[in-house]
Amino acid sequence: MSILESILFETIVAGTPLIIVALGQLIAEKAGVLNLGAEGMMAMGAIAGFAVTFHTGNPWLGVLAGMVAGALMSFLFAFVVLTLMANQVASGLALSIFGVGLSAFIGKPYESEILATVPTWRIPLLADIPIIGGPIFNQQPLIYLSWAIFGGIAWFLYKSRPGLLLRAVGESPSSAHSIGYPVIRIRYMATLFGGAMAGIGGSFLSVFYTPLWVEGMVAGRGWIAIALVVFATWRPFRVMVGAYLFGGVMVAQLFVQGSGLEINIPSQFLSALPYLATIIVLVIISRDQNTVRLNAPVSLGQPYRPDA
Amino acid sequence: MTSTDDIRLELTGITKIYPSVIANEDVNLKVRRGEIHAVLGENGAGKSTxxxxxxxxxxxxxxxxxxxxxxxxxxxxxxARSLGIGMVFQHFSLFETLTVVENVALALPGNPDLKDLSIQIAEVSNKYGLPVDPQRLVHALSVGERQRVEIVRCLLQNPKLLIMDEPTSVLTPQAVRKLFGTLRQLAAEGCSILYISHKLDEIQELCHVATVLRNGKVTGECIPSEETPKSMASMMIGKELPVCQHEAPKELGEVRLRLNKLTVESDDPFGTTLRxxxxxINSGEIFGIAGVSGNGQQELLYALSGEEPLKQNELIVICGEAAGQSMPDARRALGMGFVPEERLGRGAVPRMSLAENALLTxxxxxxxxxxxxxxxxxxxFAKNCIEKFNVKCGGENAPANSLSGxxxxxxxxxxxxxxxxxxxxxAQPTWGVDVGAAAFIRQELIDLRNEGAAVLVISEELEELFEISDRIAVIAEGRLSPAKKLADTNIDEIGVWMSGMWPGAGIADVEEAQANA
Structure with missing residues (x-):
């Protein structure tokens, strides 16, 4: 594999967890639920995925476990903010701290363990295309899943009736209620979906990407995912672009650091670069007020209590 | 008509208690098949509940x-919809970031195809004279247009009982007549209609039976055609209706508002460009601007309020000072007061208390x-305002969104x-306000004029404009007609002008110019 090919390969791998997590958050936010607990849900997904894969030897059971762990975390959140009407921002922050802490506690015994690398899936013919074939069509299986999720969500939001309903609930829960839709139930489902996606994203990190468990291994990706959704003005395609941009800069700076080139830039700065670059680019593309106005869920973060 | 089979809806002893108020107490109501039944009452009488x-x-x-x-x-x-009950809300239940057709689709059962639905919407809106463009985004629509969407959405469901909550408050007289035609047609087809309103003349013209509510209780039932507006009003407000005193205008003072060839290109592809x-407008007069909603009223209001400052300062002159580029606060400092069309969001901050909202302007x-x-x-200040204008609320600390419209x-x-x-x-100074309070507000506007203020009223209610204006003009497709003294015009003429056909407008203008050349 040439350097170009491996950069492309690693870029896609690094961007994938962000895509999965951010698209899940996008669905929750489109329904009006702001869950800042993505970091904690990812951490729980990572440890659950790692532990189950370690004991069963089956990475797919690991992903399933990560998904369930993330969904359980988001259920806790949903109960607090949707049923008990607590403040979403504060509850989300608490969920992040809780998840990161709990995962570290559960993960103690696994710290020195390592998993077998999961082989890539090679798609016949397509993988033979020069340069891009290898990086794109001979990839980790979850990468194909992330593309399927992207396609599914884009279709769901803009082509299907439940997607229309979801957007409607996020815009005006009171109007949705007055024409007879179960706002709270829809918000529960959207939040659970967001949690499940965060769990899958977390398990991708520990089961496929590294594949090992280290405390704090999520390393702020949950926060970047949340920022991605906002700066991508709640549009799935932009989320995907932003995630790969992040992945690209992440890999490029690793190559620079590892290349042994004599550059007088502190390595900490290089490590921060992907976060910085993603935010700057997305801030620039999200300046259009009209796009923001048309795509931002108006009721985001606001509790809704139906008057019965 | 009296056999029990004919009774579509019957309410017995309905009571609803909210933490601070009794909204309805022991309400009885019978609606028959094909009957247009008015529910009459002041704001806060419990009709909407x-x-x-x-x-x-x-x-x-x-x-x-x-x-x-x-x-x-x-x-x-x-x-309710599956039973055949449809409702047009007073506070619209529309989603602003969705298109008209998406809004309609959300209220229909199943999964209608949006293309077919657009065609159906066009058909219904043509048939009932309620023009709406299915592809437009709701946030770009005026209040009047939004209401049409609500009505069309209901009619698509072929309801057996249609509840209309103050449907005519933002329609032109022609549109009201068309709507009445629609409602009569629906009633003749057997649909029952519950018609909530405080407009007595409309109820008299349209409704077969009326139930009157006051403070949540039924205070009477009558046949509107056998009553006078006066007798119904006294049933409704429990006393005689005040009459507006509108004496002839006194001497006009200085010019308080001047627009100099105000032209504003609209950014919104569906907006109206002002031309x-x-x-x-002078001190001591009330100037009325009539027009069908969506003809540039919104854009004119934004330009006047300073919400969207203009490119040139001289386009708007307030009390002698060029203010086209000024922000709203600077315009207020020049002595301009402003009442926007949207009460919640532009007129008041929904979650802030009345006192805080008072502070804002x-x-x-x-x-x-x-x-x-x-x-x-x-x-x-807030207490004084609540008392003087008889605002029914939980005191000056009640949040703005807890009040009825x-x-x-x-x-x-x-x-x-x-x-x-x-x-x-x-803009729309008495929208959604009941007769008693509307008469009071109009009187206050006239008193303000008598004290020497210049007043510009933009309204879609012609009767109101004819009651209070000294001069009147029409806005259509972003152009303003010549102004007429009230004595020199009548409702029919202004009604025709509202479709943009005043002498000197458009094509006629060109022909005239050619004839003169």
Whole structure:
């Protein structure tokens, strides 16, 4: 594999967890639920995925476990903010701290363990295309899943009736209620979906990407995912672009650091670069007020209590 | 007509208690097949709450409901719709970031194809004279257009009972007549209609039976055609209706508002571009601008308020000062008061208290001292406004969104009038306000004029404009017609002008010019 090919390969791998997590958050936010607990849900997904894969030897059971762990975390959140009407921002922050802490506690015994690398899936013919074939069509299986999720969500939001309903609930829960839709139930489902996606994203990190468990291994990706959704003005395609941009800069700076080139830039700065670059680019593309106005869920973060 | 089979809906002893008020107490109501039944009452009399219970948005605390002879409990609006009950809300239940057709689709069962639905919408809107473009985004629509969407959405469901909550408040007289035609046609087809309104002339013209509510209780039932507006009004408000005193205008003073060929390109692809609007309003007169909603009223209001400052300063002159580029606050400092069309969001901050909302525009009047809020002055101002304009609310600390539409409108009008502006720009000053309060607000506007203020009223209610204006003009497709003295015109002429056909407009203008050349 040439350097170009491996950069492309690693870029896609690094961007994938962000895509999965951010698209899940996008669905929750489109329904009006702001869950800042993505970091904690990812951490729980990572440890659950790692532990189950370690004991069963089956990475797919690991992903399933990560998904369930993330969904359980988001259920806790949903109960607090949707049923008990607590403040979403504060509850989300608490969920992040809780998840990161709990995962570290559960993960103690696994710290020195390592998993077998999961082989890539090679798609016949397509993988033979020069340069891009290898990086794109001979990839980790979850990468194909992330593309399927992207396609599914884009279709769901803009082509299907439940997607229309979801957007409607996020815009005006009171109007949705007055024409007879179960706002709270829809918000529960959207939040659970967001949690499940965060769990899958977390398990991708520990089961496929590294594949090992280290405390704090999520390393702020949950926060970047949340920022991605906002700066991508709640549009799935932009989320995907932003995630790969992040992945690209992440890999490029690793190559620079590892290349042994004599550059007088502190390595900490290089490590921060992907976060910085993603935010700057997305801030620039999200300046259009009209796009923001048309795509931002108006009721985001606001509790809704139906008057019965 | 009296056989029990004919009774479509029967309410017995319906009671609804909210934490602070009894909204409905022991309400009985019978609606027959094909009957247009008016529910008449002031703001806060409990009409809307009663309708919400029939439509399943709220649950009654006591009483029973029979639908076509069967005892039912309406679980939710979807249930109501499946029974054949449709409702047009007063506070629209539309989603602003979605298109018209998407909004309609959300209220229909199943999964309608949006293309077919667009065609159906076009058909229904043509048939009933309710023009709407299915592809437009709702946030770009005016209030009147939004209401058409609500009505069309209901009609698509072929309801057996249609609840209309103050449907005509933003329609032109022609559109009202068309709507009445529609409603009569529906009634003749067997659909029952519950018609909520406080407009007595409309009820008299349209409705077969009326039930009158006051303070949540039924105070009478009557046949409107056998009553006079006066007798119904006294049933409704419990006393005689006040009459507006509109004496001839006194001597006109200086020019308080001048628009110099005001032209504003609209950024919104569906918005209206204002073209060459010339206007002068003097101290001591009320100037009315009529027009069908969506013809540039919104854009004109934004330009006047300063919400969207203009490119050239000279386009707008307020009290002798060029102010086209000024921000809203600077314009207020020049002596302009402003009442926007949207009460919640533009007129008032929904979650802030009435006192805080008063502070937002009236802070010039001694409510600030060294940059600190003078809470006593602020609260006194709000209390005074609530008392003087008879705003029904939980005191000056009640949040703005806890008030009914009409009461909030009274508060906003009061807030602006009490600041005794030199120039007052008011959009739909009495929208959703009941007759008694509307007469009061109109009287206040006239008094303001008599004290020497210049008043610009932009309204879609022609009767109102004819009641209070000294001069009147029409806005159509972003152009302003010549102004006419009230004595020199009549409702029919202005009605024709509202379609953009005044002498000297458009094509006629060109032909005339050629003829003169």
């Amino acid at each position: 009663l309708m919400k219970m029939i439509y399943g948005v709220a649950n009654p605390d006591a009483g029973e409901m029979k639908w076509q002879g069967e005892l039912i409990h309406v679980e939710n609006p979807a249930h 060459d609007i010339d206007l002068e 009236a802070h010039g009047g001694g409510m600030l001292k060294n940059g600190m809020i003078q809470f006593k002055q602020m609260n006194d 009409g009461n909030l409108q009274k508060f906003i009008m009061g807030r602006e009038i009490l600041q005794t502006p030199k120039l007052l720009v008011a």
